[in-house]
Amino acid sequence: MRFLNYLINGISLGSVYAIIALGYTMVYGIAKMLNFAHGDIIMVGSYAIFCLMSLTGLSPVVSVVLAVLICTALGITVEAIAYRPLRGAASPLAVLITAIGVSYFLQNMALLIFGANTKQFTSVINMEPLSLFGGSVTITGETIVTIISCILIMVLLLTFINKTKAGQAMLAVSEDQGAAKLMGVNVNGTISLTFAIGSGLAAIAGMLLSSSYPSLTPYTGSMPGIKAFVAAVFGGIGSIPGAFIGGIILGIIEILSKAYISSQLSDAIVFMVLIIVLLVRPTGLLGKKIQEKV
């Protein structure tokens, strides 16, 4: 029974990773860049909800919606100011280092505004925990909401990409930017849209993450962000179902290694997974093979 509890916790954490990884994988698939600042947008989302709820006393639903809007705007702004000018730069390192700079900027901005002290995040989700098997297995409201919203988000995203024109444009841009441009796809607009969706998802991920793990600091987002990237790579970067599966598996691995091996080594184990995946199957579970052109 204890194992079942751990497993459920793992799936819950994994669902959060999956939502973050969806944002990563879309941005990577379309803009071909590792958005290092993605994790920090999660942090911004959490702080936004925290402030809206505790300072203005708005209802949780309204503050979450506002936080999603704030993060979406932030994502679009960051893309337009910092990443767009570097599209087509001679070195791929240029945009990566800029992304690190943006991450650094967001962290220090939060540090300046909110201070280094840990803030206690009050859970947005108000739901009775579910007990199964006569109370030996309990599922918290946060867990239920996290898992359901993760599945919902994935289904919505898949429908969006496969059924709408904007989604098809995203696929086209990820396939070949030049050709998509020739076919009349607005490449810059599509990339902006991708960043907007990814950042909005980051806000939701921030809400779910902070509801389950309530201590909030300016560095809250960076580790989950990096782990979600691991999940995206694990599932195959650019693939939406891959990000989902990768996230869930990674969450389970992390919680189980925390429970059965060592709580201090769990991060190391998660990173070991990344290294093994990249060495054995660099394209991940569901990734496409890429041939290098000369």
Place this chain on the structure above:
Amino acid sequence: MNRFKNNKKFRDNIITYLLVIVIFAVVESLKATGHISSLMKGLLVPVCIYIICAIALNLCVGILGELSLGHAGFMCVGAFSGAFFSKCTAEVITVAPVRFILAIIIGALVASLFGFLIGIPVLRLKGDYLAIVTLAFGEIIKNVINVLYVGKDSEGFHFSLKDMVSLHLKEGGQVIINGAQGITGTPNDSSFEAGFVLIILTLFIVLNLIDSRDGRAIMSIRDNTIASESVGINVTRYKLMAFTISAGIAGVAGVLYAHNLNSLMAQPKNFGYNMSITILLFVVLGGIGNIRGSIISAAVLTLLPELLRGLADYRMLIYAIVLIILMIFNWSPAILELRKKYSVRNFIKNKKTKEVE
């Protein structure tokens, strides 16, 4: 003297050496006359550490062209192996400089070994993936050291990954690496003078490497991997070579760090990935691939916050903004085009050609 006139690279290198020597001489004379506050004195060794680290990372980012976010990990390995050696031999080798030199050699070797072993799998990757995997390795190193317990007694060394008790030390045994508490009581062998000598040594190694056949091979891989492979350059070998040397130098910085403090712990703030990013900041602000720039920016950016106390809170924010602006200014295709069009040099050249006409 002819070489000085004709060889720009040689001249550049000499200027770099002279710069370091002159700054050292100035600081030493200020120290002798008592013009340096104790706060600044405390920063002299950290400045040396950051300079060495920045040179190491610049070798990796600027010369090899691969972004490593794991250099704090190599620093950590160097620091712990050097401090471990010093602590074990504190009673055997009583001459501090000899012990320190040996510790540095050991730290450099162990860090290079780690660089080599990690480099074999990592250097098969490129760009973003390489950055994230080096970051992963750095975090793994830090996490493992945090749960590592090593003790010494009459029977030799004992290792454990669990706790102090499971070392099963005999009476009179001593715990050397105590998990998250790290190593305490490392002899304070670091000094500004030692740091200076190490900077000169590092410079000598790196500048000579860049100016050698091997260095040119490494830079050709950076500029075009496929082309350099097709003219017979062994890409893996040269990549590994640069990465290993870079890791070893970071290890030296770690040893210097360990011997500057009484207690050495592997925490996120000293060996975490934020440290790697701080070093990257020095490299980018100094100019990627420009060794002299790294030295200047590491020194200035370490000392600046102490000189401008009022700005201390905003310092990191300003660095981040400067970093983003510099990257866009230096790499954005549109801005490069503009700079070409309106550069002063071009302006003068155009004038001259017009006059000739």
